Amino acid sequence: MKHYSIWTVLCITLMNVTVPFSCNHEEIVAVVGPSRTIPPIRTPPPPGPFIYVTPNYQSNWTYYNGVKIYDKIIGPGSVQESDVLRIEVRQDYGASVQIYDKVTKQNLINFYDLGRESGMSSYSGPEDIPFSDDSPRWKGIGYNPLQAGDDGGNPAPVLYHGFVDGWIYTKAQCLSWPHTTAKLLPFFYEQWVRVDGNKVHVKVRLTHRRADNKFHGPGEQEWPMMFVNGARKVYFYNGPAPFTNAPTTVTDAIEQTVSPGNYILHQGTIYGQTEPWQGVEIGKNPDGAPRMIGLYTPGYFRANYNVMSIPANDSWEGGNTSTYVSNRPFYHLDSENVWLKEYTYVVGTEQQVREFVYAQPRQNTPDFHFRKADGRNGWFIWDGGYDQQEPFVADNWKVTFTGKTENGVTNAWGTKLMSGYHSFLASEFNSVYIRMAYSGPQTQLHLTWLLNGQAPDGMDPRYPNQNKVRFPNGIRNRNQFIPFNVINDGKMHTYKVSFAGHPMWKDIVQQFEITHSGDSHFVPPGEVIELNYLGVNKPGE
Numbered sequence: 319m320k321h322y323s324i325w326t327v328l329c330i331t332l333m334n335v336t337v338p339f340s341c342n343h344e345e346i347v348a349v350v351g352p353s354r355t356i357p358p359i360r361t362p363p364p365p366g367p368f369i370y371v372t373p374n375y376q377s378n379w380t381y382y383n384g385v386k387i388y389d390k391i392i393g394p395g396s397v398q399e400s401d402v403l404r405i406e407v408r409q410d411y412g413a414s415v416q417i418y419d420k421v422t423k424q425n426l427i428n429f430y431d432l433g434r435e436s437g438m439s440s441y442s443g444p445e446d447i448p449f450s451d452d453s454p455r456w457k458g459i460g461y462n463p464l465q466a467g468d469d470g471g472n473p474a475p476v477l478y479h480g481f482v483d484g485w486i487y488t489k490a491q492c493l494s495w496p497h498t499t500a501k502l503l504p505f506f507y508e509q510w511v512r513v514d515g516n517k518v519h520v521k522v523r524l525t526h527r528r529a530d531n532k533f534h535g536p537g538e539q540e541w542p543m544m545f546v547n548g549a550r551k552v553y554f555y556n557g558p559a560p561f562t563n564a565p566t567t568v569t570d571a572i573e574q575t576v577s578p579g580n581y582i583l584h585q586g587t588i589y590g591q592t593e594p595w596q597g598v599e600i601g602k603n604p605d606g607a608p609r610m611i612g613l614y615t616p617g618y619f620r621a622n623y624n625v626m627s628i629p630a631n632d633s634w635e636g637g638n639t640s641t642y643v644s645n646r647p648f649y650h651l652d653s654e655n656v657w658l659k660e661y662t663y664v665v666g667t668e669q670q671v672r673e674f675v676y677a678q679p680r681q682n683t684p685d686f687h688f689r690k691a692d693g694r695n696g697w698f699i700w701d702g703g704y705d706q707q708e709p710f711v712a713d714n715w716k717v718t719f720t721g722k723t724e725n726g727v728t729n730a731w732g733t734k735l736m737s738g739y740h741s742f743l744a745s746e747f748n749s750v751y752i753r754m755a756y757s758g759p760q761t762q763l764h765l766t767w768l769l770n771g772q773a774p775d776g777m778d779p780r781y782p783n784q785n786k787v788r789f790p791n792g793i794r795n796r797n798q799f800i801p802f803n804v805i806n807d808g809k810m811h812t813y814k815v816s817f818a819g820h821p822m823w824k825d826i827v828q829q830f831e832i833t834h835s836g837d838s839h840f841v842p843p844g845e846v847i848e849l850n851y852l853g854v855n856k857p858g859e
């Protein structure tokens with residue numbers, strides 16, 4: 319007999335917590351846990367730098383969700399709510415967060431499997447690709463600690479849960495996503511989350527204790543990412559006038575409709591944006607204006623989006639159809655390191671999302687220090703090299719270029735130092751200072767930059783609509799660099815690099831790279847750059 323979907327909600331008040339009588343798409347389920355004492359939610363402290371305070375004691379989970387997602391009951395969680403939002407931190411999903419929008423009356427985050435949800439997904443570099451060689455389905459993904467769990471449906475264990483200063487706090491130990499055997503990794507995920515009107519604030523402390531004492535190349539992180547239920551429109555801004563409420567780009571991520579239900583979708587190609595947020599449309603506000611969930615984090619300028627399984631036409635939290643957005647910076651996942659990150663969901667109009675983003679502090683011009691406290695400052699080594707690893711024990715970022723070996727020849731010409739993505743208005747500065755020591759065969763290096771709307775290395779001509787949306791300014795101009803002379807003595811020198819008069823110094827500068835000269839296509843390994851500073855302020859000698 320065919321089973322039809324039944325959706326019924328019967329609310330039971332239990333110790334001031336509303337517990338839904340729930341059902342999945344096949345059968346009605348009613349599971350109510352024992353009474354739980356709910357710790358009082360104290361008023362958050364005044365605005366100021368967030369201090370990562372942990373609770374003095376563990377607390378019971380305050381809520382039990384009897385909804386089934388296929389054959390899995392969601393289970394224990396802790397909740398907070400405002401007049402427009404309700405969040406649920408779920409124990410059996412590594413403390414992943416579900417967000418319920420009271421205006422459109424829907425759960426927003428996709429929980430189809432333990433590889434979706436939202437939060438921080440981390441990756442090591444290419445040398446760790448063999449780590450997942452024994453994975454049944456994800457052999458090419460490598461070392462990937464994930465908060466929710468693994469591809470076998472095993473949830474990451476939550477080691478600690480409590481409440482502090484109005485935040486729900488959890489500590490989980492990440493599993494290896496590509497495996498199916500609950501493979502624990504020495505990667506710990508602490509999370510502080512709270513509701514604030516139409517916003518959900520999240521603070522994260524990632525702690526890696528791999529203890530292999532090896533240098534790991536850069537991995538492309540998802541810090542953070544978000545899977546939203548259903549096939550939705552995505553909003554972002556990658557134009558030359560950020561923070562001015564200029565019109566956004568809106569896309570459904572469909573390259574071409576071949577036939578009804580048959581689509582060619584946009585690729586997973588990374589692109590730059592000049593405002594640090596993405597939004598996913600979730601319905602309409604009462605006045606008919608589009609309503610969205612926006613995702614913001616500082617430095618959200620290297621982004622991605624896609625939609626998946628459109629023909630399934632699902633829009634519930636266990637459905638396969640979802641819309642994905644993510645911040646995709648490169649970081650070296652050092653073996654013994656701690657990363658402090660934060661992000662915010664804003665549910666409302668595009669204007670409300672942008673108002674919140676515009677009110678946040680931002681870096682308007684380059685000012686990169688590489689002191690002990692700064693570490694790499696968001697920079698990374700590309701294509702062959704190593705450094706002292708973070709956390710630094712002394713000032714300066716010391717990089718040794720090793721290059722790549724092809725056909726028996728090791729060549730470091732393609733190795734370079736790259737910044738993260740930013741949003742610097744070129745008209746606000748026309749020079750930078752580089753303080754560094756150099757040891758090697760070169761007499762000249764290049765400072766290269768990437769502008770907004772540019773593809774750094776080329777575009778796939780099979781996707782013209784995607785290219786128009788993500789790369790409206792085409793491919794980076796090959797003359798987009800300034801040469802500067804270097805002194806090969808291993809001592810600190812300050813070099814001034816001027817962009818004045820360069821025809822491609824315009825619009826928004828998204829990234830800097832220190833590269834080799836194009837005149838020589840061979841550089842032997844062993845070259846060393848020790849970088850102290852790159853920015854608009856002349857450093858002290």
